[in-house]
Amino acid sequence: xxxxxxxxxxxxxxxxxxxxxxxxxxxxxxxxxxxxxxxxxxxxxxxxxxxxxxxxxxxxxxxxxxxxxxxxxxxxxxxxxxxxxxxxxxxxxxxxxxxxxxxxxxxxxxxxxxxxxxxxxxxxxxxxxxxxxxxxxxxxxxxxxxxxxxxxxxxxxxxxxxxxxxxxxxxxxxxxxxxxxxxxxxxxxxxxxxxxxxxxxxxxxxxxxxxxxxxxxxxxxxxxxxxxxxxxxxxxxxxxxxxxxxxxxxxxxxxxx
DNA sequence: ATGCCGTGGAAACCACGA
Numbered sequence: 001x002x003x004x005x006x007x008x009x010x011x012x013x014x015x016x017x018x019x020x021x022x023x024x025x026x027x028x029x030x031x032x033x034x035x036x037x038x039x040x041x042x043x044x045x046x047x048x049x050x051x052x053x054x055x056x057x058x059x060x061x062x063x064x065x066x067x068x069x070x071x072x073x074x075x076x077x078x079x080x081x082x083x084x085x086x087x088x089x090x091x092x093x094x095x096x097x098x099x100x101x102x103x104x105x106x107x108x109x110x111x112x113x114x115x116x117x118x119x120x121x122x123x124x125x126x127x128x129x130x131x132x133x134x135x136x137x138x139x140x141x142x143x144x145x146x147x148x149x150x151x152x153x154x155x156x157x158x159x160x161x162x163x164x165x166x167x168x169x170x171x172x173x174x175x176x177x178x179x180x181x182x183x184x185x186x187x188x189x190x191x192x193x194x195x196x197x198x199x200x201x202x203x204x205x206x207x208x209x210x211x212x213x214x215x216x217x218x219x220x221x222x223x224x225x226x227x228x229x230x231x232x233x234x235x236x237x238x239x240x241x242x243x244x245x246x247x248x249x250x251x252x253x254x255x256x257x
Numbered sequence: 258a259t260g261c262c263g264t265g266g267a268a269a270c271c272a273c274g275a
């Protein structure tokens with residue numbers, strides 16, 4: 001079972017790239033973030049045509065998340081992260097696919113920090129920790145994936161010293177990610193590649209992709225019941241070099257399920 | 258050190274992203 005995550009940065013503007021990537025790599029399940037489309041503007045027909053069912057939670061202009069499945073039925077569990085009824089951002093959607101719980105998330109950026117946006121990021125992180133603990137307690141295969149907007153360690157940043165005050169790399173942010181992982185989750189990429197420089201995002205400008213000035217911010221966290229099935233993981237880095245690409249590249253794992 | 262680029266939506270610029 002191949003599961004992928006891709007921050008598309010606009011699902012309609014990105015549609016040709018998304019469809020080409022789906023057709024070339026054919027993941028079984030795909031989590032999308034930053035749809036940047038209201039609920040009724042999701043390109044469902046084109047996704048279906050490509051062989052995928054989909055559930056999604058859209059939002060005008062910003063955010064928006066979706067789960068696609070090629071081979072198995074999608075049973076939606078929720079489309080809101082619990083813990084704050086006031087939070088109207090579409091940043092979380094969760095479903096069971098092939099007996100695996102798939103949580104698709106778009107964690108807030110949090111800049112500028114400090115400030116209200118950073119406070120929102122940390123509060124969202126706390127809610128995610130609480131919900132993740134609930135998921136772990138079920139002792140079933142769970143895959144929590146998406147754009148975490150966190151570089152967990154210095155190995156995940158091309159120039160760590162330049163990012164120390166940034167919301168994606170501040171000590172509070174890294175600490176929150178570590179607390180989450182320490183509940184018992186496995187960071188799939190780091191489990192298989194503990195020492196390698198692996199990025200999932202490159203800025204649009206300053207030739208960041210050409211210079212490999214990247215960040216690793218899109219992650220797969222696996223519950224123990226999922227982690228024991230982990231076979232492979234990687235980044236479809238070449239997609240970032242395609243015409244009209246997102247600033248993120250797709251990331252994927254393969255489970256023996 | 259910096260939104261220098263890119264997207265969407267409103268309106269011919271602005272918010273936002275990381």
